[in-house]
Amino acid sequence: MVRILFDFQAFQMQTHGGVSRCFAELIHCLPDDVEAVVGASMCENVYMMPIEHLYRKAFSCKILYRTLRYKAQKTKLNEYLMDRDICIDLLKKGDFDVFHPTFFDDYFLPYLGDKPLVVTIHDMAMERYPEMFPLSGLEMRRKKELAQRADHIVAVSENTKKDVIELYGIPEDKITVIYHGAPKALSSYSLKDKPIEYPYILYVGSRWTYKNFVPFIEAVLPIMRARQNLNIVCTGTPFSADEMTLFRQHGIEDRVHQMFVSADELATLYVNAECFIYPSLYEGFGIPILEAWRCGCPVLLNNASCFPEIAKDGAMYFSLNEKENTLTECLRNFLTLQNEQKQALIDKGHKALNNYSWKESAQKLAEVYKMVCHKI
Numbered sequence: 001m002v003r004i005l006f007d008f009q010a011f012q013m014q015t016h017g018g019v020s021r022c023f024a025e026l027i028h029c030l031p032d033d034v035e036a037v038v039g040a041s042m043c044e045n046v047y048m049m050p051i052e053h054l055y056r057k058a059f060s061c062k063i064l065y066r067t068l069r070y071k072a073q074k075t076k077l078n079e080y081l082m083d084r085d086i087c088i089d090l091l092k093k094g095d096f097d098v099f100h101p102t103f104f105d106d107y108f109l110p111y112l113g114d115k116p117l118v119v120t121i122h123d124m125a126m127e128r129y130p131e132m133f134p135l136s137g138l139e140m141r142r143k144k145e146l147a148q149r150a151d152h153i154v155a156v157s158e159n160t161k162k163d164v165i166e167l168y169g170i171p172e173d174k175i176t177v178i179y180h181g182a183p184k185a186l187s188s189y190s191l192k193d194k195p196i197e198y199p200y201i202l203y204v205g206s207r208w209t210y211k212n213f214v215p216f217i218e219a220v221l222p223i224m225r226a227r228q229n230l231n232i233v234c235t236g237t238p239f240s241a242d243e244m245t246l247f248r249q250h251g252i253e254d255r256v257h258q259m260f261v262s263a264d265e266l267a268t269l270y271v272n273a274e275c276f277i278y279p280s281l282y283e284g285f286g287i288p289i290l291e292a293w294r295c296g297c298p299v300l301l302n303n304a305s306c307f308p309e310i311a312k313d314g315a316m317y318f319s320l321n322e323k324e325n326t327l328t329e330c331l332r333n334f335l336t337l338q339n340e341q342k343q344a345l346i347d348k349g350h351k352a353l354n355n356y357s358w359k360e361s362a363q364k365l366a367e368v369y370k371m372v373c374h375k376i
Helices: 009-013 018-029 048-058 076-093 137-149 158-168 213-226 241-249 263-272 287-294 307-311 327-335 339-355 358-374
Strands: 002-006 034-039 062-064 098-100 118-121 152-155 175-177 200-203 231-235 256-259 275-278 299-302 316-318
Touching: 002 076, 002 358, 009 018, 009 076, 018 358, 034 076, 098 118, 098 358, 118 137, 118 358, 137 158, 152 158, 152 358, 158 175, 200 213, 200 263, 213 231, 213 241, 213 327, 231 263, 263 287, 275 287, 275 327, 287 299, 287 307, 287 339, 299 307, 299 327, 316 327
Parallel strands: 002 034, 002 098, 034 062, 118 152, 152 175, 200 231, 200 275, 231 256, 275 299, 299 316
Antiparallel strands: none
C-alpha cells in the first residue's frame, strides 16, 4: 500500500471546477493499493464532501476532516492558514510515502524531509506569455523552484511537457504526461428542452487576456450582422464595464449573455448550442473540449497550444492571428454545413472521448507514485 498526502491548496482556491476538480477525479479513481490523505478541513470546495463520503468506504482513502473551532473572524486567509497548519502537522508526522501538493505555495519544504515530491503542472501560460500576467512573479518563481525540486513532474499534455522542458530546462525523463479524463455521461436534466429560444454560440470559462475573448467577439461580429437572430452565451463571471462598452459600440449588448450555471445547466447549454468556440491563445489541456464532445456539441478551436494534440480531427480549426482560415471564415463555413456533415464532426468528437479516462489517468498516476518510492 502506497500512501499519498495531498494538500489543501487547490481545494481552498476554488469552490468548483479547474484544478480542484481534476485532483478530486484522480483521487476518486486511484487503485485500491494507493491510499489518499487530503489535508483540508476549512474549505468549501464542492468536491470535498463526496470525497469524504465515497473514498473512505470504497477505496480505503482517508480524508482528514477536523472540527475546528476558533474565535477569530472567519476569512479566507484564516481558513487557508488553518489548513496549512493541518498539512504541516501531517508532514511532521511523516505517515505517508509521497507528497503531492495541489498548487505552488512552497510552505511545506522545511517539513518534507526526504519524502518524494510529485508536482503537477497544468499549463505554462504565465511563463509563455508573462506580459499578460503582470502580478504573477511570485507564483512563477515558486512554480519553477518546485518543478526543479520535485522528484517527478506530471504534465497534462505533451505540449505542456514541451514547454516545461524548454522554459525550465527539466530533463524529459523527469516528466510524465497524464491526460485528464472525460466527463461522465449526461444526466436526464441535460436532455431537457432547449432553455434558450434563440440560436447561440457558446463561450465557456474565464475571459483573461490570453483567452482571446475580445478577438473572439470581433471575429464573430460579421456573422452576427448577417444572422440577426444569432446570440452569444458566456458562462463565468459577470461582464466588466469595458466588455459592456465593447458590446454597445458594436450594437450587440442585447445579444451577448452571461450565465452562472451548475454542471447540469452547463451540459444543457452545450447540448443546445450551435457550436462551442474555444479561442484561447494557450491552454494546458482544455477540458471544455471533452465536455462539448460528451454533450454532442460541435467544437471550433484556435489552432494553437495543445488543441490539435487533444482534439485531433474532432474539431474545426481557425487562426486568430492569421489572414487565412480566420475564425470568421471557420464559423461561416461551419454554419453552412449540412446536418450530416455536422453530425460527422460530432461523431468524431464522441469517438475521441475513448482516449480520455480518469481511471486510466489515475492508474498512470499511481505508477508515478510507485516509481518515485522505489527510487529512494
